[in-house]
Amino acid sequence: MNSDRQIIEWTAVGSDIGPLLLAATGRGLLSVVFHADAAVRKRALEQLAARCGTAPVEAPDSVRLAGPVRQLAAYFAGDLQEFDLTLDWTLTSGFNRQVLRELATGVPYGSVVGYGDLAHRVGQPGAAQAVGVAMGSNPLPVVVPCHRVVESDGGLGGFGGGLETKRRLLALEGVLPQPLF
Secondary structure, three states: OOHHHHOOEEEEEOOOOOOEEEEEEOOEEEEEEOOOOHHHHHHHHHHHHHHHOOOOEEOOOOHHHHHHHHHHHHHHOOOOOOOOOOEOOOOOOHHHHHHHHHHHHHOOOOOOEEHHHHHHHOOOOOOHHHHHHHHHOOOOOOOOOHHHEEOOOOOOOOOOOOHHHHHHHHHHOOOOOOOOO
């Protein structure tokens, strides 16, 4: 493996849903973390180091992170509906990776899909709960849009970034009305 690929660069950026931590390797965007205040950043960076075997390096001017930073800013400004980023899928595997890849390519901006429907799409029609687990372990939220997965009865379902964050992302995409205040 090229040693440059093992280096994990990270930065924190502001967004309409609070600070986000972005981490990337030479393979692509590796991680997006919600609510990335100092304590959350510290914990997330420790977890990345433990899982990847190398300590992430802060790199606010990273070439690797320039595209994700630019595209996320455009998304939150309402100017981008489809991310065009190379993703590093290292932090997920098996069924979870299969579900997340289907979500990334098969559920466009402004639409939603049910947990069961997504399970059916990956050939596991009885695996709605496992799809929920995959959503909860998504290392690339927003870019891999787990906020677009909802309950079959129309409920929002769970969300690792909190239900208010899910509501705000779905409102941004026009699925839900914007909050009144």
